[in-house]
Amino acid sequence: MKAILAKRVDDGTASIDELAELARAAGYDVAAEVTQSREEDAAYQFGEGKVAELAATVTERGAGVVIFDNQLGPYQTYNLGQRLPDGTRVIDRFRLILEIFGQRAQTRKAQLQVELAELRYELPRVEAKTSLAKRDERPGFMGLGEYDESHEQDIKDQISRIKDELDVIADKEADRRQKRRESGFDLVALAGYTNAGKSTLLQRLAAELEIGENDELHPDLDPTAEAEDRLFTTLGTTTRKADIERRDVLVTDTVGFISDLPHWLVESFKSTLDAVYYADLVLLVVDVSEPMDDIREKLVTCHDTLYERNQAPIVTVLNKIDAVSDEELEEKRRALSALAPSPVAISGKEGVNIEELKRRIDIELPAWEFERLVMPMTDETMSVVSWVHDHARVEDVTYTDDEVVVEFEARPSIVQQSRSKASDLTAAPSA
């Protein structure tokens, strides 16, 4: 379907590149662009003259949809619809993003999140219709006001039902994260603006998928992360195992960030973003081949999105260095020094500097502790030794007639657990 793109800015020149990419990602054919630099018109977003120009462009190009980069209020959407040729859909950037999400949502969770976001988008519009209807209320059988109010209540009920179901999913995922930590895994999340190259980097970092004996703990592990040069290729999360130096790491690829998303939309994808918020380390991936102003703006968007809830340290990864010269890379590093004090520059596509990134991940993850456990030889001792082998990096095991000494390195929480298991053995009667 042909689409006309529209954007208003208060002053300066309106850039429509990202909206055009989003429109293409949703499957629209961009037929024309109409932009305006002026204060917002409360009734139409554009000024009336520009609305007439927009209507003429729709007719001339045979477009079926007009996509605004600006957020449209319910009344603006209605008013624009009245002025455009019959049958022309009017949507804004958020509606467009929801359409893309709707097309890409594969899992139950992604579908629920999209549905929730759509309902949250719809609710104020239905409330507006209700308030319009109430001005002209016709009470009684099938009265418009009553019908609309029930529709509003319907939406609220659906929102509440979906939130409950998503909460259950979020709880399961929190349990899974906890189990993985207890299994000795460090959790690394890939975050960043949409199309920064996160999925390609995941493929580069991930080992062949071998979860082995812990299979039942990881039913969601997917052997492939889709990577394509388009926005929002990844909508759910993909987790894969990676060997980073001495550690067992699970790397999670997640949905890309995008600027100016309203709070309710980010909130709808809360459980997907939890993978980032509750990781042990976040790799913030940036496409360094883009113009400096775009990089800065996108990094600020990422920091905005992460600010409220992120708990992990962040390492900024300057990706796609294969597309820039050494001089340009150095210049960009300097310009970004406040936002990204010590970034790692890599190429996910070409595999450049991946080893350096792995070293950096090892340094930034929670420090491992060295432990030397001395355990009495009981019927249960060998199962503790086996557990330590599964959850830590064992350096040496020494057996004597009545003792076993295990020397190993592990996460602090694993060391704590091993001590507790060892003290249980001490309390047990000797064989």
Add this chain to the structure above:
Amino acid sequence: MDISGRHEEDGEYLMVAAAVHATVGTTRLHSVQGMGFAVSYHEPTLSATTGVVAEAVSDPSAEPIVAERGEFYEEPEWMVEQYLEPDFKYVESIAERETVQAAHHAAYAARKLLL
């Protein structure tokens, strides 16, 4: 930096600005070198808000001054810089936000003490 008290109370204004001089990383405030406070009884115009901030920044070597976007009515950075001596920018990184948050608590607490 952050300003507390842009609103009128009983026909009077009491704006308190707090400046936190800190070194930061990407996500963490590393260390606080010092803090400065200043008070203004004027209406919160751009000139008055920048004035009280400039006064609170006691260390001229502390650059850039960083504030939330709404602090100076979303005026462009170059315009705010006309009023302030040192370089100025709006918050970008998580660490800068954390530091502004610290300044916010300091300004709010100082104003409560003065009332």
